[in-house]
Amino acid sequence: MGATVTSRAxxxxxxFDEHHRQLTLTELAHRAGLPVPTAHRLAGELLAWGALDRASPGSAHYVVGRRLWDLGLLAPVQTGLRHVASPFLHDVYAATLATVHLAVRDGDEVLYVDRLSGRQSVPVVSEIGSRLPLHSTGVGKVLLAHAPADVRRRVLAAPRRITPYTITQPGRLAAQLDRVRRDGYAQTVEEMSLGGCSVAVPVRQRVRGTVQVVAAVGLVVPHLRRDKPRLVAALTVAAEGISRSLR
Structure with a gap:
């Protein structure tokens, strides 16, 4: 039996993904594995419903529509965790004026659930709803360190080099994850983007009788140096507050 209309849509x-935010009809059809006439018909229906939009009036490029964003905000990970964490994230921002992240693990990637943009001029590649590699971000390292063993094995088997400073040696990365579990925080130095360093801590919640790491809170700054203890302390207070509220 052929693909259903739903599966084709x-x-x-x-x-679309983080590297393909705008696509022409031909590109859409190619990446979806669909004939151009089929892609054209479905794109028209999705455009009318609001799942797709034009990059600008009259543009040949399609982008993800606002209707999907509205639906995404109804997902439990968005409505529950974001709502609980919001005041604590604002506390961290007020104390540091740095970019603040709230993230969860989605398969073998880190999903950014919320972000407050800092005042410092630091290259930040994440956006709310975007996914990035676990091994090269502060929040990702926290989530990877506490992920199931099969997830860690997959990620450590083929970590991708993003900058010259991304740690890709499996043994070195595994040792770093051990330190994350021991010290209670993760850090990166220009592993995701040049000029950006990050530090992150876990958010824990009791799930089915056991305490699990369900999210991570992190900061992106130009450098860590002497500020790291202060930043870790601010994040730890926020993470503990979120954890208490999740109970």
Whole structure:
């Protein structure tokens, strides 16, 4: 039996990712594995519903529509965790004026649930709803350190080099994850973007009788140096507050 209309529509939407935010009809069809006439018909229906939009009036490029964003905000990870964490994230921002992240693990990637943009001029590649590699971000390292063993094995088997400073040696990365579990925080130095350093701590919640790491809170700054203890302390207070509220 051939692909259903639903599966073809989902394939069309899945053609977008963090590296392909704007696509022409031909590119959409190619990435979705669909004939151009089929992609054209489905794109028209999704455009009318609001799942797709034009990059600008009259543009040949499609972008993800606002309707999907509105639906995404209804997901439990968004409504529950973001709502609980919001005041604590604002506390961290007020204390540091740095970019603040709230993230969860989504498979073998880190999903950014919330972000407050800092006042410092630091290259930040994350956006709310974006996914990045676990091994090269502060929040990602926290989540990877506490992920199931099969997830760690997959990530450590083929970590991608993003900058010259990204740690990709499996043994060195595994040792770093051990330190994250021991010390209670993770840090990166220009592993995701040049000129950006990060530090992050875990958020814990009791799930089915056991305490698990369900999220991570992090900061992106130009450098850590002498500020690291202060930043870790601010994040730890916030993470503990979020954890208490999740109970």
């Amino acid at each position: 989902l394939a069309l939407l899945s053609a």
